[in-house]
């Protein structure tokens with residue numbers, strides 16, 4: 202099976218998963234006890250006519266399965282209805298916030314990959330030396346620190362004491378302004394630290410395991426320089442397991458963003474979600490949960506595709 | 518000057534459990550085009566001595582002393598850089614388990630072409646052609662198509678052929694084959710040995726063949742070294758070894774030659790186990806298992822001597838049969854008493870074993 206066919210096959214398999222996520226998201230909101238109309242109207246007493254009107258407006262007069270189908274079809278076109286709180290289209294509200302979360306998430310991911318892979322390689326190659334011990338200590342700390350705590354410490358040290366960063370996000374400067382990107386460094390580091398630690402140790406252990414394999418000796422016996430042996434032969438095999446976990450880290454970064462965005466007053470979708478849960482703004486909640494679910498599914502798809510790309514035994 | 522002269526090679530591993538004396542004062546030589554066998558039980562030090570030649574002994578192993586002269590040049594004195602121009606180029610290695618010896622993430626062809634590009638100064642296309650030619654010469658059908666296959670798409674026998682193609686790709690003068698057929702079934706084993714025979718004939722390549730199996734040695738080798746517990750115990754031309762073995766361990770190994778259909782553990786015929794190499798028994802290492810052991814065997818370590826003259830052996834400059842048993846230094850009171858019966862080769866089964874050694878106490 203070629204890589205293209207593998208991707209196609211694996212891609213088709215995500216369709217039932219996506220359906221599952223929509224069902225779950227829709228079901229979750231509808232399983233909340235009580236009539237949605239009460240949340241919309243904040244439990245106001247209504248006459249029958251107004252109530253029927255509101256029901257019609259939100260599609261609540263139709264059977265549940267029709268509501269579900271309508272919702273999925275609309276969502277597929279980017280229409281998630283209107284927010285109960287602001288009465289604005291949900292899609293607009295989310296699109297205002299999503300770029301911030303994407304910026305923070307991709308910076309967190311980049312920080313994790315850029316530091317974890319090289320330091321893992323070094324720790325593996327110089328295993329059981331001081332370098333390795335130091336990386337082990339850092340990894341332990343990185344994994345053990347709770348995000349909210351690390352976030353508060355970073356704000357305290359770098360924003361309050363050292364004044365290197367503003368305490369609040371310079372939202373007025375625009376998403377890709379230098380100020381905003383610099384500000385985003387702190388939450389990105391906060392969110393990426395756990396992944397960095399995890400990936401670094403994984404890279405190390407995977408590489409140590411590969412370095413012991415027979416093919417490494419074969420490569421050396423060919424007279425290849427050590428650099429080629431490690432960078433070509435060992436690295437590719439070690440990355441197989443790391444890449445899978447790295448792709449899944451995307452999901453962790455997304456879920457971790459909720460806490461971190463609150464700590465940093467960061468204007469992303471994580472904070473939006475928490476705000477609207479308090480207000481029972483179910484169209485927004487539904488949309489956000491769906492987006493996060495889809496992102497997790499896509500992260501897994503990416504993991505599998507990368508895995509197949511690196512390991513020919515999977516694709517043939 | 519022989520192609521390879523190994524003199525007093527001693528390799529140790531400094532492990533947490535103690536110092537493993539993996540090879541002790543190993544000396545032998547291999548002439549150009551010669552087939553030299555190294556036999557012995559598992560853990561005897563066969564792989565360590567061959568990895569030492571390639572200078573591929575890894576931590577915590579250390580080559581403590583000795584010289585490894587290849588074409589007169591002591592490999593142990595070369596820089597890492599110079600050594601890399603020998604590895605895979607002038608001396609190539611074939612490992613026991615072809616499946617794990619190949620990198621699963623790269624195509625078989627690329628793994629051969631890589632060595633060619635590195636040593637032969639050929640561009641990508643020429644290296645590819647050379648790799649295909651090598652695959653073809655080791656009997657891989659449709660070599661041009663199979664070039665792009667990954668190792669897991671090859672059968673076990675084909676993987677071993679590919680590994681041989683890799684070893685041959687830069688026209689080495691010496692191939693060290695560490696149990697190249699142990700992982701394969703008997704039919705494939707015969708084919709692979711035949712292939713090795715053929716290539717060494719064609720290219721006048723010397724081969725150091727490491728094996729457990731005296732049957733294979735009888736088929737393939739010109740001269741043989743028998744190793745026990747890191748020591749050479751007998752070095753002889755293959756005929757002498759078979760018709761006139763001079764060390765009790767060699768005799769024991771011979772009665773352990775497997776025959777087709779015989780599923781017994783081959784080495785059970787020598788009772789006992791090889792000592793671990795951390796604490797060797799005093800005197801002759803073999804004495805706890807030797808049917809002829811006398812008191813003196815536990816006290817005095819037998820040197821490797823010329824079995825005719827009793828003089829210290831010189832395996833680098835002389836071809837004479839030598840063994841390390843006190844019998845040949847005149848210290849044994851009772852002497853050795855065994856018979857060696859030689860059976861005819863059984864053509865119908867293709868049985869390689871032609872000698873049946875037997876230890877009799879009378």
Ligand SMILES: Nc1ncnc2c1ncn2[C@@H]1O[C@H](COP(=O)(O)OP(=O)(O)OP(=O)(O)O)[C@@H](O)[C@H]1O
Nearest residue numbers: 530532537539558559560561562563564565566794
């Ligand atoms: N990396 C290592 N660390 C510690 N000891 C080692 C190492 N490699 C080999 N040894 C020891 O060296 C001795 C010789 O091992 P070697 O691999 O040469 O045996 P062998 O004759 O090739 O056996 P086999 O037939 O099983 O391949 C053994 O006692 C083994 O335990």
Ligand code: SF4
Nearest residue numbers: 801804807814842843
């Ligand atoms: S020296 Fe003694 S123990 Fe060793 S092989 Fe000879 S007879 Fe046996």
Ligand SMILES: [Mg+2]
Nearest residue numbers: 563564565695
């Ligand atoms: Mg071995």
